Amino acid sequence: MTDIMAKPHQLIASDRVEGTAVRRPNGDRLGHIERLMIDKITGKVSYAILSFGGFLGIGSNLLPLPWARLNYNPRFEAYELDIDDDELKRAPSFRADKDFDWGDRSQEAELHRYYGIPPYWGGF
Numbered sequence: 134m135t136d137i138m139a140k141p142h143q144l145i146a147s148d149r150v151e152g153t154a155v156r157r158p159n160g161d162r163l164g165h166i167e168r169l170m171i172d173k174i175t176g177k178v179s180y181a182i183l184s185f186g187g188f189l190g191i192g193s194n195l196l197p198l199p200w201a202r203l204n205y206n207p208r209f210e211a212y213e214l215d216i217d218d219d220e221l222k223r224a225p226s227f228r229a230d231k232d233f234d235w236g237d238r239s240q241e242a243e244l245h246r247y248y249g250i251p252p253y254w255g256g257f
Contacts, residue, residue, distance in 0.1 A: 147171075154211035155183050155203070163214060163221070167195060170235065172253065179253045180244075181212070185221075196226045197233055199250045223247075 147169055155163045164185030172179050181203055183196040198214065206213040216224070225244050227233050234240055238254075245252045 150181075154209070155181075155185075155214050156206070156209050156211045158206075158213055158215050160209055162211075163216070164193075164196075166212065169200075170197070175253075177253065183214070194226045194228060195233070196221075196224055197244055199245055199248055199253070201250050201253075202248050 150166055151168055153166050155165060157163060164183050167182040167184040169178050170180040170182065171177065178200045180197045181200055183198055184193050185196060186194050203212040203214055205211075225240070225247055242252060
């Protein structure tokens with residue numbers, strides 16, 4: 134019997150994405166994916182929450198990223214985010230001990246405007 138999981142494929146389980154490193158194109162580590170936000174109706178991943186900064190999770194910031202902003206880089210076995218330090222500092226984020234108001238569509242729209250990526254729900 135062949136092990137289906139041994140063959141390369143495009144799919145990945147969500148628990149394997151959480152904790153995956155996020156790196157710059159040059160390989161520098163930015164942080165890791167804390168969690169994914171999935172649209173309940175379509176089932177598509179809408180956002181990856183990047184955890185960065187802090188020490189042992191204390192004082193870390195969470196950066197909601199439109200999923201389309203990330204690319205998987207098999208060379209690093211990490212997601213790649215092309216972002217400079219200034220853009221990262223200005224990016225909409227929230228503290229790890231708080232939560233983003235996912236019920237406020239205007240906050241989501243602001244995220245998409247900031248990154249220049251059309252919203253997953255359409256429009257801009």
